[in-house]
Amino acid sequence: MNFNLLALLFVLCTTLQASGVHGQFWKLNSPSDRDIFILETKSLMASGICYKEVLGEAIEPSLKLQTISYCCPGYRRDLQSSAMHCEPICTEDCTNGICTAPDVCECYPGYTRAGGRCEEL
Template sequence: MKYFLNILIACAVFGGICQAIPQFWKLNSLNERDLFILDIKGTMAAGICYKQVSRKTNDPQFSLRTLSYCCPGYERNPYSMHSVKCDPICTEDCSNGICSAPDVCECYPGYERKGGRCESYY
């Protein structure tokens, strides 16, 4: 797909005279652990709760404002600057795994949950 896009751009830039230049891309494949992380993060709950609060205005009526915040069991991600992003909290060690929900640790491939930790099969 990228190859055809480059040819179309070349045709537009060079007045309709196309010159095919072979281009090759090496697709970097993700390892099993990275695929696992993407899969878990794709199915995780956002952990964002909402509430409406009233705000007094000069009108005799109140206006409602919706606030977003992290639900219980989640904490605000310190790297999200402009929007609320909440990460689940695992109270037990989740090294060699990913915290997918409050107190739910999913171990990386090659690891299993034993004694409150993700330990290697090997």
């Protein structure tokens, strides 16, 4: 039984090799300069999350003070995210760039800030 299986496997491999079928290998694409810029820039951005303590309703005094989180001024909550995630707001156009803080736009590589927008170099 094992001999028949090995013989079948041998015939199959030699047939595929003779017909020019080769194994497929996947090559990961290298990230572009733009992708690297986005990852590095976003990793350095402030969270935009502020905290404050408020009095809540509780019988035990130590539980009355509660800390709540909210988006700091100049940030808005990303409603697509299940976790608390605040995005900075840029009032000027930030196309071809990333809004890194309120009204601060960092342009992608190959672009520069001119006239309130990111222009191609």
